[in-house]
Amino acid sequence: MSQEKLPQETPVHQHEQVAPATIGRSATAHGITALALCAIALVMTPVLILIPYIGFIPALLAGGGIVAAWIGLRGSTRGSGVAVTGLIVSVVLFALLAGLATMWNVVVADPAIRDYDELHDVIDHIRRLIFGS
Numbered sequence: 001m002s003q004e005k006l007p008q009e010t011p012v013h014q015h016e017q018v019a020p021a022t023i024g025r026s027a028t029a030h031g032i033t034a035l036a037l038c039a040i041a042l043v044m045t046p047v048l049i050l051i052p053y054i055g056f057i058p059a060l061l062a063g064g065g066i067v068a069a070w071i072g073l074r075g076s077t078r079g080s081g082v083a084v085t086g087l088i089v090s091v092v093l094f095a096l097l098a099g100l101a102t103m104w105n106v107v108v109a110d111p112a113i114r115d116y117d118e119l120h121d122v123i124d125h126i127r128r129l130i131f132g133s
Contacts, residue, residue: 026079030072034065034086038093041065049101052109052123054130059097065090 041061049055069087073080113120 025076027069027072027076027083028079028081030068030076031080031082031084031086034069034072034083034090037061037065037068038086038089041093041097045097045100049104051126052105052113054126055101055104056098059094059101062090062094062097066094 038061041058044061045058048057065086069083069090072083073087076083113123
């Protein structure tokens with residue numbers, strides 16, 4: 001009599017399940033906020049850059065994008081791709097806009113304001129309208 005060896009069955013483990021995707025904090029919303037702030041800064045730049053000292057507002061919006069993306073990345077456990085993109089775009093845009101606004105104010109606006117009294121009056125009027133008296 002020969003005994004045939006039957007193949008042994010491997011036990012199936014039911015407890016090894018992947019956690020659902022909703023666990024953990026995602027940085028996607030903060031990344032979208034950073035990218036939206038950068039888009040707003042880009043749209044506002046052509047108009048605001050021409051006004052002395054007000055031209056820094058788009059750079060400040062890009063700086064806000066840096067802060068939003070950084071906050072999202074600090075506490076996230078997943079979904080950090082959009083936040084990283086928002087951070088990179090915000091840093092590059094901040095550097096470009098801050099440099100552009102600085103150059104515009106130093107090279108063009110300040111000499112023009114000093115040389116033309118009428119332009120000085122217009123700039124003062126715009127400041128009063130925006131910031132109050």
